[in-house]
Amino acid sequence: xPVNADFQGRSFPPSxxxxxxxxxxxxxxxxxxxxxxxxxxxxxxRAAGHADVIAPPTFAVTLAxxxxxxxVQDPDSGIDYSRVVHGEQKFVHHRPITAGDxxxxxxxxxxxxxxxxxSMITTRTELTVDGQPVxxxxxxxxxRGGEDA
Amino acid sequence: MSTRIAxxxxxxxxxxxxxxxxxxxTLVAYADASGDQNPIHQDEDFAKGVGLPxxxxxxxxxxxxxxxxxxxxxxxxxxxxxxxxxxxKPVVVxxxxxxxxxxxxxxxxxxxARRAVVEVTVTAGGDxxxxxxxxxxxxx
Numbered sequence: 001x002p003v004n005a006d007f008q009g010r011s012f013p014p015s016x017x018x019x020x021x022x023x024x025x026x027x028x029x030x031x032x033x034x035x036x037x038x039x040x041x042x043x044x045x046r047a048a049g050h051a052d053v054i055a056p057p058t059f060a061v062t063l064a065x066x067x068x069x070x071x072v073q074d075p076d077s078g079i080d081y082s083r084v085v086h087g088e089q090k091f092v093h094h095r096p097i098t099a100g101d102x103x104x105x106x107x108x109x110x111x112x113x114x115x116x117x118x119s120m121i122t123t124r125t126e127l128t129v130d131g132q133p134v135x136x137x138x139x140x141x142x143x144r145g146g147e148d149a
Numbered sequence: 150m151s152t153r154i155a156x157x158x159x160x161x162x163x164x165x166x167x168x169x170x171x172x173x174x175t176l177v178a179y180a181d182a183s184g185d186q187n188p189i190h191q192d193e194d195f196a197k198g199v200g201l202p203x204x205x206x207x208x209x210x211x212x213x214x215x216x217x218x219x220x221x222x223x224x225x226x227x228x229x230x231x232x233x234x235x236x237x238k239p240v241v242v243x244x245x246x247x248x249x250x251x252x253x254x255x256x257x258x259x260x261x262a263r264r265a266v267v268e269v270t271v272t273a274g275g276d277x278x279x280x281x282x283x284x285x286x287x288x289x
Contacts (some may be wrong), residue, residue, distance in 0.1 A: 022181070027178070027181065027182040027273065028182040028183065028213075029217075030173070030178065030182070030242065031178040031179040031181075031182040031183070031208065031210070031213070032179070032213030032214050032216065033169055033213075033214055033216050033217050033219060034213075034216075034217035034221070034226065035221075035226060036217070036220050036221065036226050038225050038226050038227060048225065048227065050227065053226055054226060054228050055215060055226070056216055056217065057216040057219070057226055057229040057232045057284075058209060058212050058213040058216045058232065061183065061209050062182075062183050064165065065183075065184065065185065066184070082199075082235065085236070086208045086209070086236050087236060088231070088233070088234065088235045088236070089208070089212060089233065089234060089236075090231070090233030090234075091232050091233065092230070092231050093229065093230050093231070093232075096226065096227045103185065116197065117282055138233075
């Protein structure tokens, strides 16, 4: 089944809350090779004006991908995840994601377009804590066309 | 880590290149930390079975490593206010590991907002693996 273009413009109900812990942040920072003390030392983070340790700039993808699930796993979306590759990613941070945050994410399908037999889908996830914006994560995935596409 | 000063930063400033090793263990750690357990990033037989040359790194691992380099240059992760990229080529990670090279160039500085736009270049085996990798960084 081809990608269903009817989803363009659709917004999904907020998902979450997703709790962010200091351990989550430390494991992610270690995995991307960051020794920034803002990820590891709450005292240093507080001295810099944060409530606790803060996440690396790409950590938000872990939350955004959980919000994406409602869309990409919807059988009506027509997305064959085994054909998906990540094309583009962008984050706009309104404030750093911080240990102790309970994050809600609201997903919107901004565009669905076809090119060369492939489908390009751009989604945007607005991440908030207590109603305040924290991060806007935008992602473009490419669904490679197949013989049945 | 000291914070970078806008008045002391100008277009053309560079950092790196720094070499960052990436092994299968790195990718398992990233998979566990991120929740992205796609087997193409861990299982050589699976990766080759879907037509890849070998295990490939998560694109988001590569972007994350670039983010770590920008954060270190800027003086803290909280300085990175915008960060985007295209994923142009995979980083192939054979059993004995691989290496990426990360470098940055300041493209512009806004002295009033004290913000710099930095272009990050990441290569693996001489090939650019990220395209238009741009970070907007808050300076002092």
